[in-house]
Amino acid sequence: MPSFVVRPISGDITQQVRTTRRSPQYGHPVHEEVARGTGPCRACLRAFTVGVDRRLLFTYSPFEEASLPQPGPVFIHADACAPHAGVGYPAGLAQIPVVAQPYHDDGSIAAPCAIPLGEEAATLATLLASPRVRFIHLRHAEAGCFIGRVERAGA
Ligand SMILES: [Zn+2]
Structure with a gap:
């Protein structure tokens, strides 16, 4: 994985x-x-x-x-906080419903993929296993707002 x-x-x-x-x-x-x-x-x-x-x-x-x-x-x-760092799915997002939006090397965008709570890490790893996928945007599943950018570790 x-x-x-x-x-x-x-x-x-x-x-x-x-x-x-x-x-x-x-x-x-x-x-x-x-x-x-x-x-x-x-x-x-x-x-x-x-x-x-x-x-x-x-x-x-x-x-x-x-x-x-x-x-x-x-x-x-509002006040300075410790920026997230580390490999894998952030524990702090565990209760946040998210959608994955994969972006391809050729500039095309895949359909948004709603991720069930608890399946974030496995779903993101599966999406990144496709060589076409360059990076993924995580968005809030209800509000639609950007949360973070998912990249292969070491990329
Ligand atoms: Zn913060």
């Missing part, structure tokens, strides 16, 4: 959001609130504690490649 990493939003971006209170990519003002949903935080890849954690909402596009940007709203913890 191929191993993989789930990359959170880069530390450069999250630091700028916390410092400037503007979306680094779009300039829109950042919105701060007490968490009304579990998120997750796109830096540490952990669910927010509803009614307790303070979070920042900003506009983000997950594409580094020359491609059609897909800006959307994402949340991070």
Whole structure:
């Protein structure tokens, strides 16, 4: 089974959001609130504690490649948190319903694949076993927002 990493939003971006209170990519003002949903935080890849954690909402596009940007709203913890690192599926996402959106080497996009809770690691490994798949975007299965980028470990 191929191993993989789930990359959170880069530390450069999250630091700028916390410092400037503007979306680094779009300039829109950042919105701060007490968490009304579990998120997750796109830096540490952990669910927010509803009614307790303070979070920042900003506009983000997950594409580094020359491609059609897909800006959307994402949340991070308002205060600095430890960015997710490590191989495999993040434990902090265990209760978050996700959809996998595979992107191919030729620029085409596969149909979104809803993943049952608890089957994330096996499903992502299976998708990455296809040599066509270059990377996968994880999105929230209900809200549709970007969560993280899945790549083969060592890529
Ligand atoms: Zn966080």
